[in-house]
Amino acid sequence: MKKQMNAEExxxxxxxxxxxxxxxxxxxxxxxxxxxGKHSAQYMQCAQxxxxxxxxxxxxxxxxxxxxxxxxxxxxxxxxGGILVAHEVAKALGVRALFTERENGVMRxxxxxxxxxxxxxxxxEDVITTGGSVREVLAVVQEFEAISVGVGILVDRTGGTxxxxxxxxSIIQLHIQAYExxxxxxxxxxxxxxxxxSRKI
Ligand SMILES: [Zn+2]
Numbered sequence: 001m002k003k004q005m006n007a008e009e010x011x012x013x014x015x016x017x018x019x020x021x022x023x024x025x026x027x028x029x030x031x032x033x034x035x036x037g038k039h040s041a042q043y044m045q046c047a048q049x050x051x052x053x054x055x056x057x058x059x060x061x062x063x064x065x066x067x068x069x070x071x072x073x074x075x076x077x078x079x080x081g082g083i084l085v086a087h088e089v090a091k092a093l094g095v096r097a098l099f100t101e102r103e104n105g106v107m108r109x110x111x112x113x114x115x116x117x118x119x120x121x122x123x124x125e126d127v128i129t130t131g132g133s134v135r136e137v138l139a140v141v142q143e144f145e146a147i148s149v150g151v152g153i154l155v156d157r158t159g160g161t162x163x164x165x166x167x168x169x170s171i172i173q174l175h176i177q178a179y180e181x182x183x184x185x186x187x188x189x190x191x192x193x194x195x196x197x198s199r200k201i
Contacts, residue, residue, distance in 0.1 A: 060088030066169035107136035
């Protein structure tokens with residue numbers, strides 16, 4: 001039987017993970033001008049934490065723990081964000097790692113990668129905002145008649161509202177509020193907005 005974390009433990013764990021993201025500058029607090037033109041008080045760039053292999057492994061172990069007893073045979077994630085996550089989670093579970101890629105806009109397994117009918121697969125991704133890429137990977141798994149056992153996500157930006165119809169675990173649930181420039185409370189306070197990635201921050 002899987003040991004269920006109680007809500008308090010889960011909250012504590014999430015706070016520790018958030019610290020890891022902040023220390024890695026994967027999660028920034030401030031005043032940001034997003035590519036959408038909206039403004040926000042937080043900015044997330046997951047690749048920043050994954051540049052540190054030990055931190056990537058720590059996060060992956062956290063995800064792997066949720067699926068430890070599920071008989072996972074293969075971990076699979078969409079390129080590019082899911083490649084490292086699949087690799088690290090697979091390492092933690094002692095199984096193989098695959099990634100899907102888009103070819104002419106269609107998500108598929110390339111490079112001779114294949115799945116067997118009935119193979120138990122865990123689908124992973126670094127960040128989800130709508131879950132679109134994860135759904136495309138789930139469809140690929142289904143094409144091979146393999147079994148998607150669950151979905152593991154490092155950063156769930158839907159704030160936990162996404163529903164894949166499968167057991168889903170995330171390391172961090174994050175909802176970053178985005179404001180129209182005219183309604184931005186940070187602009188109202190006269191704090192200058194920074195365009196992430198455009199300079200050293
Ligand atoms: Zn603003």
